[in-house]
Amino acid sequence: xxxxxxxxxxxxxxxxxxxxxxxxxxxxxxxxxxxxxxxxxxxxxxxxxxxxxxxxxxxxxxxxxxxxxxxxxxxxxxxxxxxxxxxxxxxxxxxxxxxxxxxxxxxxxxxxxxxxxxxxxxxxxxxxxxxxxxxxxxxxxxxxxxxxxxxxxxxxxxxxxxxxxxxxxxxxxxxxxxxxxxxxxxxxxxxxxxxxxxxxxxxxxxxxxxxxxxxxxxxxxxxxxxxxxxxxxxxxxxxxxxxxxxxxxxxxxxxxxxxxxxxxxxxxxxxxxxxxxxxxxxxxxxxxxxxxxxxxxxxxxxxxxxxxxxxxxxxxxxxxxxxxxxxxxxxxxxxxxxxxxxxxxxxxxxxxxxxxxxxxxxxxxxxxxxxxxxxxxxxxxxxxxxxxxxxxxxxxxxxxxxxxxxxxxxxxxxxxxxxxxxxxxxxxxxxxxxxxxxxxxxxxxxxxxxxxxxxxxxxxxxxxxxxxxxxxxxxxxxxxxxxxxx
Numbered sequence: 148x149x150x151x152x153x154x155x156x157x158x159x160x161x162x163x164x165x166x167x168x169x170x171x172x173x174x175x176x177x178x179x180x181x182x183x184x185x186x187x188x189x190x191x192x193x194x195x196x197x198x199x200x201x202x203x204x205x206x207x208x209x210x211x212x213x214x215x216x217x218x219x220x221x222x223x224x225x226x227x228x229x230x231x232x233x234x235x236x237x238x239x240x241x242x243x244x245x246x247x248x249x250x251x252x253x254x255x256x257x258x259x260x261x262x263x264x265x266x267x268x269x270x271x272x273x274x275x276x277x278x279x280x281x282x283x284x285x286x287x288x289x290x291x292x293x294x295x296x297x298x299x300x301x302x303x304x305x306x307x308x309x310x311x312x313x314x315x316x317x318x319x320x321x322x323x324x325x326x327x328x329x330x331x332x333x334x335x336x337x338x339x340x341x342x343x344x345x346x347x348x349x350x351x352x353x354x355x356x357x358x359x360x361x362x363x364x365x366x367x368x369x370x371x372x373x374x375x376x377x378x379x380x381x382x383x384x385x386x387x388x389x390x391x392x393x394x395x396x397x398x399x400x401x402x403x404x405x406x407x408x409x410x411x412x413x414x415x416x417x418x419x420x421x422x423x424x425x426x427x428x429x430x431x432x433x434x435x436x437x438x439x440x441x442x443x444x445x446x447x448x449x450x451x452x453x454x455x456x457x458x459x460x461x462x463x464x465x466x467x468x469x470x471x472x473x474x475x476x477x478x479x480x481x482x483x484x485x486x487x488x489x490x491x492x493x494x495x496x497x498x499x500x501x502x503x504x505x506x507x508x509x510x511x512x513x514x515x516x517x518x519x520x521x522x523x524x525x526x527x528x529x530x531x532x533x534x535x536x537x538x539x540x541x542x543x544x545x546x547x548x549x550x551x552x553x554x555x556x557x558x559x560x561x562x563x564x565x566x567x568x569x570x571x572x573x574x575x576x577x578x579x580x581x582x583x584x585x586x587x588x589x590x591x592x593x594x595x596x597x598x599x600x601x602x603x604x605x606x607x608x609x610x611x612x613x614x615x616x617x618x619x620x621x622x623x624x625x626x627x628x629x630x631x632x633x
Contacts, residue, residue, distance in 0.1 A: 206424035270377035295336030591616025
């Protein structure tokens with residue numbers, strides 16, 4: 148960390164002073180031989196903390212445990228580690244909440260702690276969903292991950308105010324801090340928590356959760372990865388209507404934890420169940436009750452839409468030809484069968500056109516296969532830009548393509564194919580070495596209109612269009628031939 152910043156931290160007198168009970172809780176948290184008697188003895192010295200721990204032990208956060216009627220029972224039920232971490236979470240946050248570190252209007256302290264508490268809840272909910280055992284450590288790590296922001300305001304309020312006020316985006320803020328001071332609030336938060344003797348694994352989460360995820364983050368999700376995602380989950384939870392929040396959340400959850408929108412919806416449900424408990428613990432209202440259900444319902448609906456969009460995107464990729472961007476042969480085979488049956492069942496017109504790039508072999512032989520591939524891609528782009536939304540353009544094989552025109556009679560199809568032929572011949576493809584290549588295409592067209600002419604199968608319609616295409620080639624290419632029943 149920047150030495151100048153570190154010195155300011157060590158000599159800062161505006162940071163809150165921890166009460167004796169908080170110092171003892173930190174000592175207990177660092178003691179590997181902690182026992183029930185010691186925890187009970189020190190926590191009972193703070194009646195308010197004792198009451199909160201007893202209440203949270205019986206809350207939905209620990210709904211699977213038996214009911215506790217006194218502090219000793221609560222510690223026995225939850226375990227000494229859990230009780231210590233809960234006490235540490237409360238005493239650390241409470242010390243800051245009751246001690247505003249500066250009078251700057253640049254930061255909304257209440258909103259900061261709302262977001263921190265929501266992050267803690269989100270971090271714990273993620274751990275629960277992923278089956279992690281250290282859920283209370285997750286809570287504390289989520290709560291403390293951005294504490295460096297408040298420390299910056301305490302040690303250098305005037306210098307930091309302009310940096311903080313310049314953006315409301317967390318990632319941009321971190322980059323701006325590093326550029327201005329050589330240190331980000333992630334490093335400063337880590338140094339501060341170490342100064343207060345907070346357990347190493349919690350202090351490290353300040354830095355690790357602000358890094359880019361490595362392969363191990365996805366393969367073995369844990370404290371740092373859940374903490375990283377929790378911040379984005381809390382930001383969306385509190386400001387769902389801000390642009391980009393949902394996309395940032397989904398992207399981060401995928402990168403750190405490899406979880407999708409469906410899982411995030413379940414995590415938000417878990418957050419809702421524990422919300423009132425943490426609000427009681429910290430004596431703060433994170434969300435008004437009337438807004439909670441609305442926000443959660445909207446979040447789950449948007450996440451569901453994201454899932455549907457992702458599925459469609461994957462389906463689209465599997466149905467497209469990777470070189471040209473046209474739909475692939477399998478998609479054509481499936482679609483023409485469906486459209487043909489619809490045409491017969493409802494007596495609707497259906498027209499298909501088979502297209503073949505003229506003299507394509509000569510282009511490959513003269514200019515090479517790379518240029519040939521560029522011609523195929525350029526040809527497809529021309530056609531796709533000219534056809535209507537409901538028309539279906541497919542690569543049939545090699546330089547041959549197929550165009551399905553649902554609900555289109557032959558006379559209307561003429562307008563489409565004529566427009567395509569003209570657009571293709573007007574295009575000039577320029578090679579890297581300066582050559583100009585003009586191409587043309589031959590078209591074979593066949594149509595079903597109210598059952599006349601009658602094709603018994605979709606393959607018969609395809610054969611008719613292919614026969615017309617062959618006739619167009621024999622007639623000199625660069626022309627449209629319509630199939631006619633003999």
